[in-house]
Amino acid sequence: MFKSSKATRELQSNRSFSSLADNAIFGLGDYLKERINDELLDSGIEFCKELRKGKEIWDKGQIKHGELEYYEKYKMLSSSKDDIVKEGFNLDEVPEEAEKIESMLEDIKRNKNLSYSESEIKQAQHFFTAYSMPFWRDTMKTLEEIRSRKGLRLDG
């Protein structure tokens, strides 16, 4: 009973990944109000690292033990490539984009650097939104299936 199914594992993994992006967006919003929250910035750094790792494994075409999770994340993004383009990003350039944002977050965290412009911060927030929405949408679809299996909803 407690061994999670593939769908449940994916759901949990997608939800956690999407939450990392949300935390990063909260942290960047705080930055615009001149507040620095290390915990939230760390979430953003982790999100970027996982994205970069996913792309690296995807390009190599070989999945080692413990790398499947990253590979599947990138696979999900590549199946939502068009949505990402619509948001103005290019999935092929994700390592560079993610590295740039990761460095910015590290800089803010370590050096308390408050000199980033509002547009730079908003662009970073847009990045996190664009790359996390496919996971969120997938989560919602899975939840819909879970709920429809459970029977009638909205029975109020």
Add this chain to the structure above:
Amino acid sequence: MEKILSLELLEKIIRMELFLERASLESQEPDLRVINVYKSVVESIKKSLQYPLRKFRDDYGDMEEYEYRSCMKRLMDAFNSLDLVVHAHLSFIHGDWTLPETYTFIKGLFRPEDEISIVLSDTYMFEEANLSEFFESQLYIPYKGGDERKTTLFLPKIEVMNPLNWTILVHEMGHTMKKPLEDIFTHTEIGEMLVSDEGRRILDSWTEEICSDLISLKILGPAYLSSFITFVLLLGSQPGLENITTSHPDPRFRINIMKDVLEKNSIDLPFAQESLFQEYGDIVNFYDHIFEERCRFEQRYMIDEVKEEPMFPLVYQRFRDLIYEKVEEITPEEICYSDIEKDKTHNLVGMIKDKIPISSYREIDQKKVIDTLDKVEKDLDSIAKKDAISKKMKRILAMMKEEPNSFSEIINAGWLYKCEIVYPKMTQVFFVDPIDSPKAFSDAVEEYKKEIVKLDELLRKSIETAHIHGIFGKR
């Protein structure tokens, strides 16, 4: 919208905490260890809300679109975690059983000939079933449950103490008293279009839902609609606030038809002049406004495309038109509209504010009583007028006699209290007063918890004593 949604979500989290606290009181080691795992999960869900709630604060300033979207996502993630992960696994804990007041409420409203049962459910949903029939269909051995209907209503565990949402049980009772619905559609265009069993089944399900809504609306008025909207607000995109399913018409249509019925019958529950939400006019418009805002958010950010089965749009449109025409026809004749007096409801809200159970109400014209007493006093010296005085005294006593409140009056006053007192107070606590540490956030949640417990207790006490008062008053 986001503030009310946050408060509604926090309320569910608090209700879960209260459920677990009561379970702890009944348990010893090692069971307590299990309960503590649940408590720690709920604590994490609660903590995950600190960031979005901070962004919704008045002093946070403007929030741009990405941040707002993430805040709303977090609220939904928190609710889904509470519902699908924690609530769904409450069967591992020995917790509450149904309260006697819940039976009093349902039996008092319907006076059913057969016994009904109310079961607490691990799934966050309200349902009605014939339990015997259910087992008959599920068992692997022959079982005959008998011909009589054994109605069972299912109440989510975290709503066990909350009379404001027992209103949805009234909807579920409505399913047991629906009229034979096939006659309504047989000779209509829509009835002739749907010749397949499946089509008829869908049509019957939709009509039954509307019928149960209307039964609850007639009995409970705006309180039912308020309860319905807050329920769908939290469930949100599952599979969408505006989607039609084979079993249920879309929530917006259900809300609109109920609003229409209330309006046609001049039933409303206006806010007091000094209310924070006075601009919305009345409680139904207030919740409807929040619902529409929530739908707009979904349309803008969450929904890829609206999925509709090919047959739905045309049939559904005709179904909707027909239902508007047949509102009175589809509800049983014996169900009458509740009399909700606006002034009286406001006075009942005042009683809740004063922490007085609203089991009875004395509508008294104080000036009239004092004037009559003055006259009696003047006549006291005259023995000849003894009989007249006695009559006058009886009249004064009659003026002061308390009448038991109906359950509908109690629940409507409860909803109005929630909007006029609880929401503004908690909006101040969570979104205006300083919350600069996790401890301050915890304290704010504790304050909200006290409010919830107080209102629950007062309403439950009101239901029980109104029932007793009703028996003695032969009402």
